[in-house]
Amino acid sequence: MRLIDIANEKGRNAEVLFNNPAPKRKILYVTANKEKPQTLRLVKNTSAINVLQEKYGDELTEKLINEDVDLDIEITGKFVGKATKILLDHNGKLVYKVKIEEEVYDAQGNLKEKRTPKSLEGNIVGEFPLRGGKLFPKMDIYNKFIFARKYQLRHVNGLTYDFLYDIAKDLFEKNAMMMLGGGPKGNAPLVFQDGGKPYRAFLEGRIKEESYCLILHITNLELKPLPKHDTNS
Amino acid sequence: MAKTVHFFSDDFDFEAELIKLDRDKVYGYVTEKIYDPDNEPCQTAYLLEDGVTIIPSGGFALKTVVNGQEVSKKDLVAVDENMNPLVPISSIFDKDVVLKTDATLEDYLSLNVTSVYQLEITQGKGALLDFLQKGHFLTFDFNYRTGYDSTTAFLIANGEDVFAVNGVISEFEYLNIDQQPMPEMMDEGSDEEEIDFGML
Numbered sequence: 001m002r003l004i005d006i007a008n009e010k011g012r013n014a015e016v017l018f019n020n021p022a023p024k025r026k027i028l029y030v031t032a033n034k035e036k037p038q039t040l041r042l043v044k045n046t047s048a049i050n051v052l053q054e055k056y057g058d059e060l061t062e063k064l065i066n067e068d069v070d071l072d073i074e075i076t077g078k079f080v081g082k083a084t085k086i087l088l089d090h091n092g093k094l095v096y097k098v099k100i101e102e103e104v105y106d107a108q109g110n111l112k113e114k115r116t117p118k119s120l121e122g123n124i125v126g127e128f129p130l131r132g133g134k135l136f137p138k139m140d141i142y143n144k145f146i147f148a149r150k151y152q153l154r155h156v157n158g159l160t161y162d163f164l165y166d167i168a169k170d171l172f173e174k175n176a177m178m179m180l181g182g183g184p185k186g187n188a189p190l191v192f193q194d195g196g197k198p199y200r201a202f203l204e205g206r207i208k209e210e211s212y213c214l215i216l217h218i219t220n221l222e223l224k225p226l227p228k229h230d231t232n233s
Numbered sequence: 234m235a236k237t238v239h240f241f242s243d244d245f246d247f248e249a250e251l252i253k254l255d256r257d258k259v260y261g262y263v264t265e266k267i268y269d270p271d272n273e274p275c276q277t278a279y280l281l282e283d284g285v286t287i288i289p290s291g292g293f294a295l296k297t298v299v300n301g302q303e304v305s306k307k308d309l310v311a312v313d314e315n316m317n318p319l320v321p322i323s324s325i326f327d328k329d330v331v332l333k334t335d336a337t338l339e340d341y342l343s344l345n346v347t348s349v350y351q352l353e354i355t356q357g358k359g360a361l362l363d364f365l366q367k368g369h370f371l372t373f374d375f376n377y378r379t380g381y382d383s384t385t386a387f388l389i390a391n392g393e394d395v396f397a398v399n400g401v402i403s404e405f406e407y408l409n410i411d412q413q414p415m416p417e418m419m420d421e422g423s424d425e426e427e428i429d430f431g432m433l
Binding site: 001017020021022023025026027028029030031032034035036037038039040041042043044045046047048050051075079080081082083084085086087088089090092094095097098099100101102103104105106107112117138139142143144146147148149150152154155156157158161164204206208210211212213215217220221222223224225226227 | 252254256257258259260261262263264265266267268269270271272273274275276277278279280281282286287288289290291292293294295296297298299300304306308309310311312313314316319338339341342343344345346349351368381382389390391394396398400401403404405406407408409410412413414
């Protein structure tokens, strides 16, 4: 569970917990004797083909057949554990200084611009609490966005129980969802960690007697049809 | 022509083509390119735990092993958590799909969405739209391919368009004052993979 800092309509804020209670998959694959297999990683080849091509040129086929230049006999076929992702230059050597560029494409796949990547800072806990904004009746908003993920907000003590219960009760009685925003003005999309993607977020409250269920719905996609040129693809 | 799905219930009977809705096709997309000091694209590779051996991208294979012996995935059987064998469930393209009317808005709002499809309906769309636009919900068991578990898809209308929103319904807990987390439940670690929208 992680922390999230949220303010109520009076501007009072509290750090509470959140988690995603999505059920886990319960299918296992076993042998006929009900033995559980392991999935292991082994080394298949040790040299990139483009590097070999550059090194051997037209002789590569002959070298592959006669000398197995793509295989290191000491390593190939060995089961290995963790491996760290690294970058190589065009000569297949470790590279220590790189230039990163983003290419932005439109919905038709046309390149719009090249730019230096922008890294967003996480904003769900920190300098400014998340603040509620406009209320949307549930029946008006449920079919406008894809609420792809849901997180349940949970109290950490008696005070935050009252705090979250009151927010949930208010939303439940109004049968509405409240847009939640970050940043100094409380209108920025939510970024769950540094370098993460931005999402719009809506709070929904449910109440049963003295218990509550406060759900954070996050979305980055409207429920609308594909542009016409794409529906045939 | 693309394969269609036949939906039916007491009140509805129609066929629809399913077109996957994804964010890239609606808004566009961004790719990241990494260049070396000579302005040539970098290649990805992997460094083994020995800190010396470099394996090129595509240089690993995954093997399924039991007691040190490789087994073919074809020889494995699917079971549930109690080790009971599972029966394959047919793809929605290979059978008639029954629409159910007992779901509520709360069920829909509890759905963790894994995929969304736009429905191209040739006949019977009017009655379906009338029903959905009144705030009713239709659901069906979703299996794009034949497999061992199905998910739940909701038919949702927005304007004149109908979508199948597919996913797994979460069971949210109603919390009372006595339910407080243990300190070890607090973890500020990243769960980026849990909010990976790539699956859409």
